[in-house]
Amino acid sequence: MKFLFSIVASSAMLLSSSVIAGSSDTKVALVPGGPHPYFAAWERAGQDAVKDFGLGKADYKVPAEWDLSQQNELIESLVGKGYNAVLVFPGDAVGTNKILGELDDAGIPTAALAGCVEQPTMAKMCFGTDTGHSAYLGTKQLIKSMGGKGKIAHFTGFLVDPNTTLRIKAVEKAVGEAGGGVEIIQVIADIDAYEPADEKINAFMAAQGGEVDGIVTTAWVPAVVASQALTNMGDKRIKMVGIDHDEVVLKAIKDGYVHGTMLQNPYGQGYIGSYVMDKIRGGCTFKSNAPWKSTAQTNQFIDSGTVFVDISDVDTYVDAMRNISLDILKTFEGDFLDC
Amino acid sequence: MRGKKNPFPLSLWPAKNIMKTLMNKKIPNFIFTNQFGLLCLVLVFIAIFSTVTDGFTSRFNIFALSRVIAIDIMIGLAMMVVILTGGLNLALGAIGVSAAMFGGWCMEIMGIPVIPSIILTLSMGAFLGWVNGIITVKTGVHSFIVTLATMSIYFGFMTMLTEAEAFRRLPELFTDFGSAKLFNKYVSPLLLLSVATCFILFYLFRFTDIGRKLIAAGANPEAAELSGISVSTMFIHCHVLSGLLGALAAIMLTTRIGAAIPSMAGQLGMDWLLPAFLAPVIGGTLLSGGKLSVFGTMLGAVLVTLLTNGLYLLDVGEFWIRFFLGIILLFAVLLDKAREYFTLKSVIVS
Numbered sequence: 303m304k305f306l307f308s309i310v311a312s313s314a315m316l317l318s319s320s321v322i323a324g325s326s327d328t329k330v331a332l333v334p335g336g337p338h339p340y341f342a343a344w345e346r347a348g349q350d351a352v353k354d355f356g357l358g359k360a361d362y363k364v365p366a367e368w369d370l371s372q373q374n375e376l377i378e379s380l381v382g383k384g385y386n387a388v389l390v391f392p393g394d395a396v397g398t399n400k401i402l403g404e405l406d407d408a409g410i411p412t413a414a415l416a417g418c419v420e421q422p423t424m425a426k427m428c429f430g431t432d433t434g435h436s437a438y439l440g441t442k443q444l445i446k447s448m449g450g451k452g453k454i455a456h457f458t459g460f461l462v463d464p465n466t467t468l469r470i471k472a473v474e475k476a477v478g479e480a481g482g483g484v485e486i487i488q489v490i491a492d493i494d495a496y497e498p499a500d501e502k503i504n505a506f507m508a509a510q511g512g513e514v515d516g517i518v519t520t521a522w523v524p525a526v527v528a529s530q531a532l533t534n535m536g537d538k539r540i541k542m543v544g545i546d547h548d549e550v551v552l553k554a555i556k557d558g559y560v561h562g563t564m565l566q567n568p569y570g571q572g573y574i575g576s577y578v579m580d581k582i583r584g585g586c587t588f589k590s591n592a593p594w595k596s597t598a599q600t601n602q603f604i605d606s607g608t609v610f611v612d613i614s615d616v617d618t619y620v621d622a623m624r625n626i627s628l629d630i631l632k633t634f635e636g637d638f639l640d641c
Numbered sequence: 642m643r644g645k646k647n648p649f650p651l652s653l654w655p656a657k658n659i660m661k662t663l664m665n666k667k668i669p670n671f672i673f674t675n676q677f678g679l680l681c682l683v684l685v686f687i688a689i690f691s692t693v694t695d696g697f698t699s700r701f702n703i704f705a706l707s708r709v710i711a712i713d714i715m716i717g718l719a720m721m722v723v724i725l726t727g728g729l730n731l732a733l734g735a736i737g738v739s740a741a742m743f744g745g746w747c748m749e750i751m752g753i754p755v756i757p758s759i760i761l762t763l764s765m766g767a768f769l770g771w772v773n774g775i776i777t778v779k780t781g782v783h784s785f786i787v788t789l790a791t792m793s794i795y796f797g798f799m800t801m802l803t804e805a806e807a808f809r810r811l812p813e814l815f816t817d818f819g820s821a822k823l824f825n826k827y828v829s830p831l832l833l834l835s836v837a838t839c840f841i842l843f844y845l846f847r848f849t850d851i852g853r854k855l856i857a858a859g860a861n862p863e864a865a866e867l868s869g870i871s872v873s874t875m876f877i878h879c880h881v882l883s884g885l886l887g888a889l890a891a892i893m894l895t896t897r898i899g900a901a902i903p904s905m906a907g908q909l910g911m912d913w914l915l916p917a918f919l920a921p922v923i924g925g926t927l928l929s930g931g932k933l934s935v936f937g938t939m940l941g942a943v944l945v946t947l948l949t950n951g952l953y954l955l956d957v958g959e960f961w962i963r964f965f966l967g968i969i970l971l972f973a974v975l976l977d978k979a980r981e982y983f984t985l986k987s988v989i990v991s
Binding site for chain 1: 694695697699701705807809816894898899902905906962
């Protein structure tokens with residue numbers, strides 16, 4: 303499904319984009335914080351960006367572990383190898399700034415992708431899902447499906463992920479706006495890997511499954527594991543809103559065990575991010591009046607889009623995401639760049 | 642203890658001593674040492690990677706290499722001093738991170754100036770090492786088990802106290818040190834710090850009374866005890882030194898990344914374990930204790946970092962690099978066993 307999405311999205315972008323550039327010496331490295339299925343779409347995105355925009359390279363390089371030092375070493379070696387633009391999911395919201403500054407000193411443009419670094423930073427932009435907003439909207443959808451009352455649990459990602467704190471706060475905000483009818487009985491974090499997620503979520507379901515009325519998950523792996531748990535239990539009483547587009551989550555939606563999921567746009571992040579790096583290397587600069595959004599970490603944020611999908615439109619979710627990517631690309635240069 | 646003099650400390654001596662050594666025909670002995678083999682391997686790999694990869698000799702890459710090598714040397718030395726006792730320090734990463742977080746707290750929250758904060762950080766590392774040493778000596782349990790337990794205790798305690806929040810607003814004076822560039826921007830000052838530490842440790846183990854006692858205690862505890870050496874005290878000293886060096890490595894890493902971060906050495910600090918074992922074991926430090934090689938550890942760290950960097954540049958996948966490092970460690974351990982059988986143990990410090 304992801305592959306299909308990539309093909310369809312890239313083809314559509316190729317046909318519709320009027321801003322195709324060509325700079326064969328731009329070599330973009332797309333570096334996630336560590337191994338994670340969310341970032342897998344960046345690989346195809348980079349390949350398509352090379353094809354569609356005429357870049358020299360746009361390669362997806364994964365650190366072996368979620369470790370800032372390893373990510374730094376990988377980036378340094380890639381730069382040594384000749385990559386001259388870096389798109390990075392920050393290993394740490396502040397710690398990553400050090401290497402971004404050093405790359406800037408070396409004349410290499412960088413941007414934070416899928417997660418932001420805190421300002422002041424030398425990253426040209428932060429291009430990713432407005433994770434707080436996505437978690438807020440997802441929780442709102444969950445509360446609506448629960449009839450505005452009940453107890454919910456929140457399963458989320460790595461504590462070192464700069465997005466995790468934003469997501470926890472956003473869920474609390476949505477619950478706070480529910481008028482006292484909704485209560486968070488458990489927040490389980492640091493489980494964006496299968497072993498800890500499986501252990502902790504199943505332990506929670508065994509101990510408190512009878513008390514909880516809703517589950518919101520704001521990271522990929524917890525969404526998959528929670529969807530599997532509900533499917534295995536055959537429980538349709540507990541409502542759940544997940545995140546991302548893993549096949550397990552999508553199937554659970556179709557089968558009625560999961561109410562819906564908040565889609566993100568990793569393909570669009572890699573594809574458009576590579577395009578922007580090439581533009582910047584080609585001499586473009588960001589407009590002083592560019593319509594940036596602000597988050598808790600930066601005021602140079604561009605939302606790569608998010609959309610809620612439930613059983614009514616789960617089969618056509620690719621179209622929804624493709625349209626978001628196309629809309630961003632169509633207007634990006636005009637809105638953000640002086641070339 | 643009483644063996645032939647090691648010919649290696651050529652680098653320590655002034656020219657006339659080097660000439661004297663040459664006159665004494667000790668150079669041929671050096672050629673058969675582990676360090677010479679490592680030096681040759683390092684030079685061979687430099688030649689290979691310079692030829693077959695893009696960017697290996699670029700200023701950016703050499704600077705980055707010097708910084709990584711510096712930290713890996715320090716981590717290797719921190720493990721080496723415990724291996725000397727025939728023990729292990731699995732809590733090394735946890736000690737380093739705990740000390741770094743303490744240092745971050747001192748600078749950011751308490752507003753303590755940089756130098757006193759560094760001293761406090763080193764003291765914290767030494768204290769945590771002392772706890773390891775005391776438990777190991779008093780209980781008689783192997784340090785593998787003790788430090789496996791304290792790894793979780795230290796890391797858990799640190800996470801609980803800091804709530805996994807990083808200290809990110811450290812003084813510029815401190816963080817700029819990690820970015821500073823020397824020698825036409827090719828070398829990090831962190832490397833000079835590591836090399837200086839190597840010389841200090843070499844001097845300690847080769848030329849001081851306490852250093853020789855540490856080695857004697859590791860080589861044959863019973864004989865050392867009968868000779869009037871307090872083996873327990875020596876083992877505790879080794880753990881203290883390990884904690885101190887671990888804290889120093891963590892300080893260097895903190896200056897490099899510009900923040901004290903709980904995940905800086907991975908979960909429970911375990912990301913340090915591979916470089917910590919690789920450098921000393923490749924370098925010629927015996928896992929059974931009683932023999933160490935300071936400059937071998939240094940060269941071991943250089944070799945491992947060079948290999949990692951070169952494989953990156955050759956586009957070998959990150960996961961394959963891990964695989965290769967594991968193979969190298971296995972090979973080094975086998976070499977260690979062979980060394981026990983086939984080498985003279987007369988050269989105890991090199």
